[in-house]
Amino acid sequence: MYPKSLQELIEAFRKLPGVGEKSAERYALNITDMQEEDVRRFAQALVDVKTKLRQCKICGNLSEEDECEICKDTSRNAKQIVVVQSAKDVLAMERLEEFNGTYHVLNGLLSSSKGIMPEDLNIDTLIKRAQEAEEIILATSTTMDGEMTALYLNKILKKECPSVLVTRIAHGLPSGGFLDYADEMTLAHALSGRRKVEE
């Protein structure tokens, strides 16, 4: 019913995660109101992201060069490696401005339901890097797949690099969380992960 070009743009927007018919329509109609220069810049940004970005050869993070900014930064501690699911998690960690080590981006999680196997993830390169590392911090999500992936990585790292310290990020009550709203799993982890209160 819409003109062909508009229909095609609506379909393109619909392919984005969580975008339904109504939102896609709103976005596409909004494009007709934008300045042509801004629309061309948007189109160019799409193509640039797809053609210029690749995975950092060392850590798997997104980068426009062979090695990402973090891996190239010699002031960072390459012996401490936080293992995350995606490039987005790197950004979340970097926002803290507390961590001065490096990252390893798996680009996914093991999943029996989705059929994602170890060879589908950046695990080989992690094992190579672990030979030189002091600590591997497993920071995959605390979901079923995240926990499974952490368990698997712990097992294989213990086997391949027995000298490296493998840790897991803490799992417990979030800040501002109420006990009576927490699910049982969270509460059980919060209890089992308790620490001595420092004086």
Next chain:
Amino acid sequence: MYPKSLQELIEAFRKLPGVGEKSAERYALNITDMQEEDVRRFAQALVDVKTKLRQCKICGNLSEEDECEICKDTSRNAKQIVVVQSAKDVLAMERLEEFNGTYHVLNGLLSSSKGIMPEDLNIDTLIKRAQEAEEIILATSTTMDGEMTALYLNKILKKECPSVLVTRIAHGLPSGGFLDYADEMTLAHALSGRRKVEE
């Protein structure tokens, strides 16, 4: 923190209505996972929408040609014209598959707060079309600006084309609506707009 091309794409997505930082990030990261061909098609669709689409010379609807599909369709009743705010409303009406007349897209509503005046809207062309029409159905929204616009159009149409029938879409309780949840304005309209029950 993200590579430059990714940052630019995030900013482009952020300009879409209702898209915040988190969604823009998710959309942009999703582009890195898409097939290059799909991304190029997306980029082309953006540019096409901006460069190929224009307003139908007759009704103001979006079209790739001088006249839109609806205005060109001689099986439709050009003497009955539904006046709407935007091209999106045309689609909503067309989905009903009940109306066989034509449309007139104002491309906005009069608004004293936003400073939108009659000369900013497709009103001149409506008055010209009204000379040949039998009925003008004012289907602007039942918001303050929509009502103001309908009042204004009624006044000017009565003056310029006294022979045309000007009607307003019904304003009342929506389907599935409960009386006790309806706001006073809706309820007042539902009452004043009551109709005799047909046997």
